[in-house]
Amino acid sequence: MDIKTFIIVAVIKIVLVVFIMLTGVAYTTLLERKLVARIQNRWGPTRVGPFGLLQPLADGVKFILKEDLVPDNVHKFLYILSPMLALAMSLIAFAIIPFGDSVTVRGMTIPLQITGWGGASGNSDINIGLLIILGATSIGVYGIALAGWSSNSKYSLLGSLRASAQMISYELALGLSLVGILLLSGSMSLREIVKQQSNTWMIGGFNTHLPHWYIFPQFIAFFIYLMAAYAETNRIPFDLPEAETELVAGYHTEYSSMKFAMFFMAEYLNMFTVGCLATLLFFGGWHGPALPFLPPLLQAILPLLYFAAKVLFFIFVYIWVRGTLPRFRYDQLMAFGWKFLLPLAIANIIVTSFIVAWRA
Helix, strand or coil, X not given: CCHHHHHHHHHHXXXXXXXXXXXXXXXXXXXXXXXXXXXCCCCCCCCCCHHHCCHHHHXXXXXXXXXXXXXXXXXXXXXXXXXXXXXXXXXXXXHCXXXXXXXXXXXXXXXXXXXXXXXXXXXXXXXXXXXXXXXXXXXXXXXXXXXXXXXXXHHHHHHXXXXXXXXXXXXXXXXXXXXXXXXXXXXXXXXXXXXXXXXXXXXCCEEEEEECCCCCCCHHHHHHHHHHHHHHCCCCCCCHHHCHHHHCCHHHCCCCHHHHHHHHXXXXXXXXXXXXXXXXXXXXXXXXXXXXXXXHHHHHHHHHHHHHHHHHHHXXXXXXHHHHCCCXXXXXXXXXXXXXXXXXXXXXXXXXXXXXXXXX
């Protein structure tokens, strides 16, 4: 694939992925409102369109048409930059995430990944993809910290300080929870990690018929990852930076119109990033049971459907937790991260290292 073709294909993939993700964010808000309503024995949105399906469109129009208020005492440059930075960092992660293997169009192999090069062999990997995603998502905290400081509001500043401390604390546990996966796979390439989960587990020479997903040997790491991911994305029961009963709206108290919507989109995009990474690292990515009775077209898109279904499962769990659990106190949140998750993650690394060394 020459450079001109690569650029054209990359632009098409960028447009498709951004459109799909932003549309997914819009309808995830509807799904969340519907599910939380059912948990609380309510109906949720039903007025705009059939079954309320046009509610996200109405919300989008409302954000665009609302007056964009900028308080007098803010640091204007950083105040405007903050939501852009948060949204940009949440989108960058999707450049590295592979959504499937590769497709062949008119003899040209196109990897289902924005940064994929393709070519005759379809090789399209970035061998430190996981490291790049963790780096990009960690920079997103700067958008929140700058939003709180530049708003010149005590509620915003307290929210941003909470978010910064919370993200730094739980990033340690989140990163360490993935070390066990790296030890088992011997690679930081997301495609290589998924490839190693394509078979079934063999125990004592017998085929268990269980998929070779890393959730089975690394279920403790998955628990740590899930808890840290809730805290990283500021979701209940770890939504202290936005605690409405204490801080009005936290770090985005002074934001309105599309700048507020950018923070909203960044939070939901980060939820999708967490779901995609959990799917790739613990649940076999786009691999699933073969269904030979399906027509050829469905066979071709089956890996994408498996990947999407697994990610949507994690989004459902996010919403389910929000509808059932109360918010932690701030001291409980920090103690849980430093005194429980971090030692547990270190213990998981030690045990996994011992087992890998013993088998070598």
